[in-house]
Amino acid sequence: MLDSLGCECKGKGGVLQVFKDSRVVLVGEKVNDLFAIKEVEMLKEAKVVSTLNLTKADLRHKRLSHISRKGLEALSKQGILPQEINNKLFVYEHCVLGKTRKQNFIKAQHTTIGLLDYIHSDL
Known part of the structure; x- marks a missing residue:
């Protein structure tokens, strides 16, 4: 996505830098094997970043x-x-909505009384 905007990425020592036209437009620092964005310079085209x-x-x-x-x-x-992960967890709306459980079907009640009623229903 960044290459389509003409950006160049370089990473070293746990720091990721994204350049466009020899300017630094984004800096990210490695935290727990993921890059957290530190600085962002606004470009003409904006992409969604959390x-x-x-x-x-x-x-x-x-x-x-x-x-x-x-x-x-x-x-x-x-x-x-x-044990340190027992602190408050951010509530994600899409997680709550996605984990709703389906309702089971109710059990059918058999209304047939005689033996011939079963035979007729199978035909």
């Missing part, structure tokens, strides 16, 4: 396929994840 301050719990939530808060707590109790 600049939320994510906690470690938020990063784990996204990396583990949007796992629930209870799932994160269970993994931390088992010792798979560090």
Whole structure:
């Protein structure tokens, strides 16, 4: 996407820089194997960029396929994840809407009384 705008990317020492016409337009710093955007210079064409301050719990939530808060707590109790992720997790609306459960069908009530009623319904 950035190359279509004529930008050039360089990264070294945990810092990512994006250049356009020999100007720095974006600087990102590596945090937990992801680049967090530090500085952005506005261009004529704007792309959507998230600049939320994510906690470690938020990063784990996204990396583990949007796992629930209870799932994160269970993994931390088992010792798979560090205990520090039990802090408040940002509530993502698309996660809440996407994890709604479907309703089961109600059980059918059989209204047939005689044996011939079953035979007639199978024809």
